[in-house]
Amino acid sequence: MSNQWDAVTDADACCAPGALLREPLSAADAADMAVKLKALADPVRLQLFSTIASREGGEACVCDISDGVEVSQPTVSHHLKVLRDAGLLTSQRRASWVYYAVVPQALASLAVLLGADTRTEVPA
Numbered sequence: 001m002s003n004q005w006d007a008v009t010d011a012d013a014c015c016a017p018g019a020l021l022r023e024p025l026s027a028a029d030a031a032d033m034a035v036k037l038k039a040l041a042d043p044v045r046l047q048l049f050s051t052i053a054s055r056e057g058g059e060a061c062v063c064d065i066s067d068g069v070e071v072s073q074p075t076v077s078h079h080l081k082v083l084r085d086a087g088l089l090t091s092q093r094r095a096s097w098v099y100y101a102v103v104p105q106a107l108a109s110l111a112v113l114l115g116a117d118t119r120t121e122v123p124a
Contacts, residue, residue, distance in 0.1 A: 033113055036106060039086035044071055045079045049088060052100050059101040061094075 025033065040046050051065045052058065066076050080100060083089045088107075089100045 033109070035086050036088055036110060039082050039088060042079065042082075044069060044075070045083055048076065048079055049083055049102070052089065053102045053107065057101075058104070059099055062098045062100065065100070 040049060047069060048065055051068075052060045055064075062076070062080065066073060069076055071079075080089065080091070084091055084100070086106075088103055090103055092099050092101070
């Protein structure tokens with residue numbers, strides 16, 4: 001099933017005004033984005049997502065992202081699964097470790113939705 005977020009490009013994410021300001025979201029697009037926003041609404045999931053996104057290449061081993069999060073390993077795994085199910089992360093097993101990576105299109109679609117300009121700093 002295709003929606004307006006499938007065709008998001010880096011240029012869209014950097015230059016377009018926020019989708020919320022351009023036109024009303026369709027029911028399908030609103031439902032798709034709500035899943036992503038709901039997944040990020042949890043502080044632990046937001047911290048995990050940020051940790052992965054800020055790593056070189058937007059990828060990290062689960063062994064590296066568990067440090068600094070004050071929940072148990074099974075809870076970290078649950079939160080990573082929620083982020084993966086929401087389409088924000090992918091995972092790949094390499095030997096005995098699992099590596100998580102940010103889905104660039106998902107990050108770009110969130111930026112477009114919110115009107116974020118990734119080339120400038122947010123004013124204080």
